[in-house]
Amino acid sequence: MKLIFKISLIVMVCCTFTSVNAQNKKATTGQQDRAFWAKTLYRISYPVIHNLANGTLKQNMPKEIGPQYYLNLEKVTYLEALGRTIAGVAPWLALPDDNTEEGKMRKQLRTELLKGLANSVDPSNPDYMNYRTEQQPIVDAAYVAHAFLRAPKALWEPLDETTKKRFVEEFKALRTRTGAYNNWLLFSGLTEGFLLSIGEQYDPARVQFSINKMKEWYVGDSWYSDGALFSMDYYNSYVIHPMLVDLLKVLVDKKKAPQADYDQALKRMVRYAEFLERVISPEGTYPAYGRSITYRTAAFQALAQTALMEKLPDYVLQAQVRGGLTKVMHNMYDGNQNFDDKGWLVLGFNGHQPMIADQYTSTGSLYMATLGFLTLGLPADHKFWTDAPAPWTSLKAWTGEAVKKDYKVEY
Structure with missing residues (x-):
């Protein structure tokens, strides 16, 4: 029996090694990766943006909800779909127009989104969004x-001046309410930070309170607790690192915060991005732990943003980040398991799995998935896309290649 066990174990190890090596041999070019990213992001975001441009988002978007859902669905799900979709596509749409297939997709989405944004704050439009309750x-x-x-x-x-004024009014109307005592503080802080960035009156107390609490909730080695108690989930990526870094950038630019605060927050995000790169398995999967895993590829927002900002450490190659994220995206989006027959995202992690949806999750919530695609904001001739394929850390580790030793950092 012991001999049989040993033989079985050897076979398992060999099969794993062979499988991992096969993963490495299937590497695609950066141009192929980018084309896949662009088509996938377009596929995810198109139903939201196109319908909003036509004033039919509320009419056509499904309203699937998780077990024990407790929010006022009609009052919240549409703004969820809008905000989460455009936060992810924004860097990509910021690229200049060109005559490539990708360029045509970008131009179409940008044109429709500008129309949809105006619709979303027009009280006479069927798709007017709720900010007031x-x-x-x-x-x-x-x-x-x-x-x-x-x-x-x-x-x-x-945006036209009327639309801009309406957004400012809607953002200021949020001040009548408070949210949860955790990462939610950054939501108020970031909205107020945007108002500051465009020269509007902002609430410095909301901004400073959010930053102060994040500093207090830092627990070390790039991890923030989500409130007073630490939670093992992806909220450091969904919210905390990207919003804190970008809020501090506004404050530094406006001489409202010291450069050192921004530099420290950025270093912490870079370190956290290292963790995200390492959790991508050789097969291009990652752990489905913590709440809100229905946000899918949003789990990699901090990694994608770090790459977009060209702040990856020297020992984390851009091509290995591209390779790891591309493999994850193929696993999630190659098939139709995460889309319904009209192209809308369905509740689940990798398939229709409504039982794992949280009590605040609806169809609109799912569009945070776009946040994993931020690196599309780098142009097609950037080395992120042009460098030769490179294995990501876990793929190297499982194939016996040299891997940098990991150890905690203190900042």
Whole structure:
């Protein structure tokens, strides 16, 4: 029996090694990867943006909800879909037009989105969004603001003055409410930070309180607790690192915060991005732990943003990040398991799995998945896309290649 066990174990190890080696041999070019990313992001975002441009988002978007859902669905799900979609597509849409297939997709989405943004704050439009009641709009207004910060020349400046004024009014209307005592503080802080960035009156107390609490909730080695108690989930990527870094950038630019605060927050995000790169398995999967895993590829927002900002450490090659994320995206989006027959995302992680949806999750919530695609904001001739394929850390580790030793950092 012992001999049989040993033989079985050897066979398992050999099969794993062979499988991992096969993964390495299937590497695609950066141009192929980019084409896949662009088509996938277009596929995800098109139903939201196209319907909003036509005033049919509320009419056509499914309203699937998770077990024990407790929010006022009609009051919140549409703004969720808008904010989360555009926060992810913003860097991509900020690229200049060109005559490539990708360029045509970008131009179409940008043109329709500008129309849809105007519709979303027009009280006479069927798709007028709710900012005035419920707590949830505090969250999704922040994602709208984040999109404007990420692509001001593409998404904010082209808006007509009436539409701009309406957004400002809606953002200020959020001040009548407060949210949860955790990462939610950053939502209010970021929206107010956007108002500051465009020269509008902002609430410095909301901004400073959010930053102060994040500093207090830092627990070390790039991890923030989500409130007083630590939670093992992906909220450091969904929200905390990207929003804190971008909020501090606004404050530094406006001479409202010291450069050292921004530099420290950025270093922490870079370190956290290392963790995200390492959790991608040789097969291009990642752990489905913590709440909100229905946000899918949003789990990699901090990694995608770090690459977009060209701040990856020297020992984390851009091509290995591209390779790892591309493999994850193929696993999630090659098939139709995450889409319904009209192209809308369905509740689940990798398939229709409504039982794992949280009690605040609806169809609109799912569009945070776009946040994993931020690196599309780098142009096609950037080395992120042109460098030869390279194995990501876990793929190297499982095939016996040299891997940099990992150890905690303190900042």
